[in-house]
Amino acid sequence: MSESFEVVVIGGGPGGYNCAIRLGQLGLKVACVDKRGSFGGTCLNVGCIPSKALLHASELYEEARHTFPKMGINGTPTVDLKVMMAHKEKAVSELTKGVEFLFRKNKVVGIVGEGKITAPGKVSVKTKDGVRELEAKNIVIATGSDVATLPGIGIDEEQIVSSTGALSFPAAPKRLLVIGAGVIGLELGSVWRRLGSDVLVVEFLDRIVPGVDSEVAKQFQRLLERQGMKFKLASKVVGVEKKGATLVASVEPAAGGARETVEADAILVAIGRKAYTDGLGLDEMGVKRDSRGRVTTDEHFRTNVAGIWAIGDVREGAMLAHKAEDEAVACAETIAGRAGHVNYNAIPSVIYTYPEVAVVGKTEDELKAAGVAYKVGKFPFTANARAKSNLTTEGFVKIIADAKTDRVLGVHMIGPDVGNMIGEASLAIEFSASSEDIARTSHAHPTLTEAVRQAAMGVEGWTMQM
Amino acid sequence: MSIEIKVPALGESVTEATIARWLKNEGDAVKRDEPLVELETDKVSVEVPSPAAGVLEHIEVKAGGTVNVGAVLGAVKEGAATAAPAKAEAQTAKPVAQPAKAAPAAAAPAVAAPPPPPSVRRIAEENNLDVSAIQGSGKRGQVTKGDALEALEAIKAVPLPKQAPAPAGPRPRAEREERVPMSRLRKTIALRLKESQDIAAQLTTFNEADMSKVMALRNSYKDPFEKKHGVKLGFMGFFVKACVAALKEIPAVNAEIDGDNIVYKNYYDIGVAVSTERGLVVPVVRGADVSSVADIERQIGDFAARARDNKLKLEELLGGTFTITNGGVFGSLMSTPILNMPQTGILGMHKIQNRPVAIGDKIEIRPMMYLALSYDHRLVDGRDAVTFLVRVKDHIEDPQRLLLDL
Numbered sequence: 086m087s088e089s090f091e092v093v094v095i096g097g098g099p100g101g102y103n104c105a106i107r108l109g110q111l112g113l114k115v116a117c118v119d120k121r122g123s124f125g126g127t128c129l130n131v132g133c134i135p136s137k138a139l140l141h142a143s144e145l146y147e148e149a150r151h152t153f154p155k156m157g158i159n160g161t162p163t164v165d166l167k168v169m170m171a172h173k174e175k176a177v178s179e180l181t182k183g184v185e186f187l188f189r190k191n192k193v194v195g196i197v198g199e200g201k202i203t204a205p206g207k208v209s210v211k212t213k214d215g216v217r218e219l220e221a222k223n224i225v226i227a228t229g230s231d232v233a234t235l236p237g238i239g240i241d242e243e244q245i246v247s248s249t250g251a252l253s254f255p256a257a258p259k260r261l262l263v264i265g266a267g268v269i270g271l272e273l274g275s276v277w278r279r280l281g282s283d284v285l286v287v288e289f290l291d292r293i294v295p296g297v298d299s300e301v302a303k304q305f306q307r308l309l310e311r312q313g314m315k316f317k318l319a320s321k322v323v324g325v326e327k328k329g330a331t332l333v334a335s336v337e338p339a340a341g342g343a344r345e346t347v348e349a350d351a352i353l354v355a356i357g358r359k360a361y362t363d364g365l366g367l368d369e370m371g372v373k374r375d376s377r378g379r380v381t382t383d384e385h386f387r388t389n390v391a392g393i394w395a396i397g398d399v400r401e402g403a404m405l406a407h408k409a410e411d412e413a414v415a416c417a418e419t420i421a422g423r424a425g426h427v428n429y430n431a432i433p434s435v436i437y438t439y440p441e442v443a444v445v446g447k448t449e450d451e452l453k454a455a456g457v458a459y460k461v462g463k464f465p466f467t468a469n470a471r472a473k474s475n476l477t478t479e480g481f482v483k484i485i486a487d488a489k490t491d492r493v494l495g496v497h498m499i500g501p502d503v504g505n506m507i508g509e510a511s512l513a514i515e516f517s518a519s520s521e522d523i524a525r526t527s528h529a530h531p532t533l534t535e536a537v538r539q540a541a542m543g544v545e546g547w548t549m550q551m
Numbered sequence: 552m553s554i555e556i557k558v559p560a561l562g563e564s565v566t567e568a569t570i571a572r573w574l575k576n577e578g579d580a581v582k583r584d585e586p587l588v589e590l591e592t593d594k595v596s597v598e599v600p601s602p603a604a605g606v607l608e609h610i611e612v613k614a615g616g617t618v619n620v621g622a623v624l625g626a627v628k629e630g631a632a633t634a635a636p637a638k639a640e641a642q643t644a645k646p647v648a649q650p651a652k653a654a655p656a657a658a659a660p661a662v663a664a665p666p667p668p669p670s671v672r673r674i675a676e677e678n679n680l681d682v683s684a685i686q687g688s689g690k691r692g693q694v695t696k697g698d699a700l701e702a703l704e705a706i707k708a709v710p711l712p713k714q715a716p717a718p719a720g721p722r723p724r725a726e727r728e729e730r731v732p733m734s735r736l737r738k739t740i741a742l743r744l745k746e747s748q749d750i751a752a753q754l755t756t757f758n759e760a761d762m763s764k765v766m767a768l769r770n771s772y773k774d775p776f777e778k779k780h781g782v783k784l785g786f787m788g789f790f791v792k793a794c795v796a797a798l799k800e801i802p803a804v805n806a807e808i809d810g811d812n813i814v815y816k817n818y819y820d821i822g823v824a825v826s827t828e829r830g831l832v833v834p835v836v837r838g839a840d841v842s843s844v845a846d847i848e849r850q851i852g853d854f855a856a857r858a859r860d861n862k863l864k865l866e867e868l869l870g871g872t873f874t875i876t877n878g879g880v881f882g883s884l885m886s887t888p889i890l891n892m893p894q895t896g897i898l899g900m901h902k903i904q905n906r907p908v909a910i911g912d913k914i915e916i917r918p919m920m921y922l923a924l925s926y927d928h929r930l931v932d933g934r935d936a937v938t939f940l941v942r943v944k945d946h947i948e949d950p951q952r953l954l955l956d957l
């Protein structure tokens with residue numbers, strides 16, 4: 086006996102659960118299948134959320150030690166890692182329960198099990214109580230991504246870890262080697278540096294955070310180095326050997342050259358993620374994938390097989406929870422016969438270190454390459470009243486606008502709390518705003534957001550507070 | 552459904568108006584055509600009527616604000632009587648409640664573009680730009696700064712009449728001069744007149760009329776006329792009638808060019824230029840062909856009085872088919888009037904002056920008036936123009952012809 090739905094979503098991460106919720110809202114009968122055992126996907130269980138819990142806690146610890154005395158607050162805080170981890174786990178478990186609540190509220194049937202497409206319109210789910218056969222006219226693949234690995238470096242999640250293991254070290258490793266200067270490496274590297282590790286980041290490219298505006302990236306690297314993080318750029322780790330409790334990594338210049346060895350007590354492999362499509366039955370169904378294993382779709386998330394859709398990390402584009410969420414809504418609305426749309430240019434990207442990095446739209450590098458004439462407005466947090474009184478004056482806001490139309494093309498920020506401030510910039514880009522529109526919009530004083538306004542003024546040369 | 556209240560066309564040389572006052576408040580019930588708001592222009596005050604019966608939903612531009620022709624002043628919610636607004640809301644809300652199966656966005660009703668962002672509001676204000684006329688590229692058709700700049704550029708690309716460079720004086724000039732910004736009305740007049748000269752192929756033909764008979768007629772009947780009709784018998788009534796008769800004979804002078812077409816008008820709405828302190832206005836005598844001389848005189852008298860008090864209504868200034876201007880009242884002996892576009896003819900009347908003229912073989916002193924007809928040579932041939940003016944002359948020199956339709 087098979088159960089009948091209008092849509093079955095495979096994967097319960099930010100793509101899958103949001104797609105299911107939106108479909109439920111639109112009145113469709115929908116099931117969401119996830120094998121993990123708790124909904125929320127990588128993001129909620131072993132990604133964004135637990136890492137933010139640790140980033141926040143460790144940042145407060147660092148602030149308490151370094152900034153509090155400057156404000157007249159004394160005392161020596163200590164870290165109880167067990168409690169910190171429990172705090173992290175509580176946040177995760179409450180949020181995954183939140184997803185279950187939202188499923189009930191929107192009449193989504195959540196099924197824990199491994200889903201496989203067996204025939205057009207048919208999904209077979211292996212649960213701990215046996216196999217459930219589901220039928221649905223539409224199947225949405227939202228299975229996300231998995232950690233990418235390096236040949237010759239086996240991840241044991243204890244000493245050589247992925248992001249997952251790096252969220253649960255029982256104690257701060259004395260020496261932590263991070264492979265990859267991307268978002269994950271720098272965020273988790275920051276966590277353990279604050280908690281006591283010596284952190285060395287090895288990156289294949291000659292710069293950190295590829296894709297981020299290079300001016301921001303340079304400033305970012307300087308600030309991280311000032312905090313004590315070390316970098317070895319344009320280098321690659323070619324092998325790791327275990328010598329007793331110590332790991333010995335062989336590092337070579339990316340362009341070739343003399344090999345050197347680096348000793349570490351733990352290694353975090355953070356070179357990226359790859360689309361996860363194992364065991365879904367995609368090959369049997371003839372669902373097309375690209376050379377990197379990602380499911381190919383049209384702009385409305387349709388695969389080449391009628392009735393099979395794909396959203397989130399499993400298809401092309403930035404591997405961001407909110408990108409998956411945007412696609413989820415658009416895909417659900419398209420399935421429900423509405424108009425769904427994602428403006429990829431207005432999707433922000435945030436690195437939750439201190440200071441934070443938040444960007445949306447085009448970088449100066451991209452515009453230069455495309456030959457677009459642009460103007461830039463910049464404002465440093467040192468000139469912002471709130472940053473000054475908070476002792477968080479590192480970083481700046483940079484706004485790039487079209488030279489002719491003044492339309493905002495990109496906003497790049499590094500500084501305190503910029504992850505929360507980027508929303509305004511996304512809205513501006515989504516609504517085709519000009520720098521002048523931001524500049525003429527009232528911003529509360531004294532707030533950090535005033536830096537955005539002043540930078541916007543700077544595009545047309547009328548920054549007032551500098 | 553909400554219906555926008557827009558600034559109507561404001562007449563010949565007016566593109567902007569100031570909101571004098573709102574006659575209704577937000578939430579007030581309004582009848583269709585009931586005046587909602589009073590606009591003040593350089594020439595007249597205009598009351599904008601409600602486009603529908605319902606409730607004044609919202610006021611976009613408050614009293615004192617400046618608006619361009621076509622701008623949105625506010626909105627009226629149709630049919631929503633104040634007494635039962637909730638009910639009306641409920642009714643309109645209903646269809647939205649069952650969306651899932653509905654067709655995608657295509658079926659959505661056309662919604663007015665959202666109000667412009669601050670950059671566009673500034674550009675519009677600084678450049679006198681009508682935002683509602685710009686096609687918006689933003690979300691839901693919102694006009695972006697780029698759109699506004701592009702529109703501005705397009706306007707600027709149209710070559711304005713070139714100003715001759717001011718000759719540099721050999722001496723410091725500032726102290727002996729007074730520099731005053733041009734009023735909006737003056738600027739508009741300048742632009743319109745130059746536009747008229749740029750577009751039409753204008754030239755003027757002259758003639759003269761012996762005013763003896765029409766003056767004799769006037770002298771014989773002015774008292775009984777004024778007694779009966781309560782208005783003085785002047786010459787304008789005769790000239791209007793003479794022009795109508797001539798226009799009927801030469802339709803090209805009562806026409807306009809519209810793209811590749813010629814529009815011949817089978818009605819005779821004659822604009823009569825009236826000078827006021829604020830500038831020239833041209834109220835229109837409607838249906839001059841079916842009006843009596845008394846009607847026309849009364850109408851013109853009324854126009855002149857109200858023009859002085861700035862009480863002319865907007866619609867009274869719109870849509871004339873031919874214009875008469877009388878420079879004679881200021882003593883002009885001869886002039887070449889400029890066409891009131893898109894009309895193709897304008898008659899210039901002048902001062903009546905006793906002059907020696909040859910009548911048969913004798914020289915006599917006669918009250919003479921030079922007549923001028925400026926016309927658009929694109930549409931009106933020389934023969935037509937001359938014939939027209941001769942016809943006017945004939946009718947004025949022998950007004951009985953008018954009676955007999957000769």
